[in-house]
Amino acid sequence: DTEVTQTPKHLVMGMTNKKSLKCEQHMGHRAMYWYKQKAKKPPELMFVYSYEKLSINESVPSRFSPECPNSSLLNLHLHALQPEDSALYLCASSQATGPRANYGYTFGSGTRLTVV
Amino acid sequence: DQQVKQNSPSLSVQEGRISILNCDYTNSMFDYFLWYKKYPAEGPTFLISISSIKDKNEDGRFTVFLNKSAKHLSLHIVPSQPGDSAVYFCAARALFRGQNFVFGPGTRLSVLP
Numbered sequence: 001d002t003e004v005t006q007t008p009k010h011l012v013m014g015m016t017n018k019k020s021l022k023c024e025q026h027m028g029h030r031a032m033y034w035y036k037q038k039a040k041k042p043p044e045l046m047f048v049y050s051y052e053k054l055s056i057n058e059s060v061p062s063r064f065s066p067e068c069p070n071s072s073l074l075n076l077h078l079h080a081l082q083p084e085d086s087a088l089y090l091c092a093s094s095q096a097t098g099p100r101a102n103y104g105y106t107f108g109s110g111t112r113l114t115v116v
Numbered sequence: 117d118q119q120v121k122q123n124s125p126s127l128s129v130q131e132g133r134i135s136i137l138n139c140d141y142t143n144s145m146f147d148y149f150l151w152y153k154k155y156p157a158e159g160p161t162f163l164i165s166i167s168s169i170k171d172k173n174e175d176g177r178f179t180v181f182l183n184k185s186a187k188h189l190s191l192h193i194v195p196s197q198p199g200d201s202a203v204y205f206c207a208a209r210a211l212f213r214g215q216n217f218v219f220g221p222g223t224r225l226s227v228l229p
Binding site for chain 2: 004006009033040041042043044045048056090092104105106107108109110112
């Protein structure tokens with residue numbers, strides 16, 4: 001299995017809703033990432049988990065809450081989002097860090113989120 | 117301040133010809149570079165990489181060239197095929213520092229039949 005699977009593919013939610021995005025990989029990767037991508041912009045890093053521990057939070061608002069229940073799963077819990085949070089949310093994974101490791105990311109297909 | 121720049125938002129090339137996508141970076145600590153391809157409604161797909169100890173890496177129709185002194189890299193696709201039509205992202209990181217990748221804004225390539 002060489003894929004990163006994200007669900008759902010599309011999500012429409014109101015500003016008062018609570019929803020979760022899910023990401024799963026079975027490649028034995030120990031680093032997992034959440035990226036946000038707006039139209040015609042590059043992916044922007046939100047969170048990094050390394051060995052199931054949050055190692056980077058790029059000043060993301062608290063209405064986004066990541067969770068890493070185990071080494072294969074990564075969730076992003078959403079609450080009280082704003083319309084400007086509408087974007088493509090990408091999950092990625094890579095091998096554990098180390099100077100000789102391959103740091104290429106494997107990306108999922110993303111969740112297209114629309115906040116109304 | 118963008119550390120990774122792709123100054124051409126779009127590029128059109130005839131099928132069979134060479135496609136050249138360019139990427140410039142400002143951080144001299146970057147020493148590992150990737151190119152990703154992205155189709156609509158899909159996540160980015162890893163294409164090819166190059167580390168700063170090399171100036172060229174080739175994989176089939178794809179070749180990446182790195183000019184460290186100019187802080188410039190380019191992706192050559194020869195021959196270009198209609199299926200290559202996608203958005204191409206350049207990404208860079210300072211591997212030694214364990215930093216995460218910084219992505220360029222992307223270039224949309226259209227290969228015309």
